[in-house]
């Protein structure tokens with residue numbers, strides 16, 4: 141992956157993921173400091189929001205490390221442990237995100253965008269898990285790249301929310317569009333990346 145995305149790009153992804161992930165952990169507090177009022181008004185906020193944000197943040201913080209490789213091209217022993225935590229976090233955060241999508245205060249269009257994201261996030265992660273259990277490491281790599289592109293929607297969403305108003309892209313309609321824009325281009329970018337590098341040089345099973 142380092143050969144596919146250069147190290148500088150990967151470091152930028154890592155820093156953005158860490159910043160958004162760590163900041164999101166505030167939703168674990170009973171009365172979240174700096175919580176977004178519209179989100180706290182979501183009728184399913186509460187336990188679902190804490191589970192979703194806490195586990196989503198875990199996936200976001202851990203995910204980027206999985207793309208780093210040791211000098212010999214192998215994955216370290218930590219890859220398996222971190223991978224299990226990442227997958228469990230995604231598979232539990234996604235249903236909570238789906239529930240929140242039904243209560244989005246921005247209405248059904250925003251709810252549809254987030255709901256489809258939740259389904260895609262759960263499916264790609266589950267496919268990545270299935271592939272690794274079958275020993276198909278190339279398919280595992282492809283599904284996990286797609287999964288992380290969707291996890292990264294948490295970052296792109298916030299880039300749109302903060303950057304949008306600078307170019308007049310703000311308000312409820314912008315938020316509804318962002319519910320799709322935060323993840324569809326990410327998934328397309330992942331597909332482009334996978335077409336450019338359809339496979340990676342994977343050593344024997346022990347070293348994936």
Ligand code: HEM
Nearest residue numbers: 164176179182193196197237240241244254257258290294
């Ligand atoms: C990728 C699939 C995801 C889906 C489907 C999803 C869905 C949602 C939904 C529907 C809401 C409520 C929005 C509203 O009521 O208007 C929400 C809020 C939130 N989500 Fe996610 N989310 C996803 C990923 C993540 C990740 C990876 C994180 C980790 C950082 C995260 C952290 C949060 C936080 C912190 C909020 C509160 C909103 C805010 O303060 O801006 N989400 N999410």
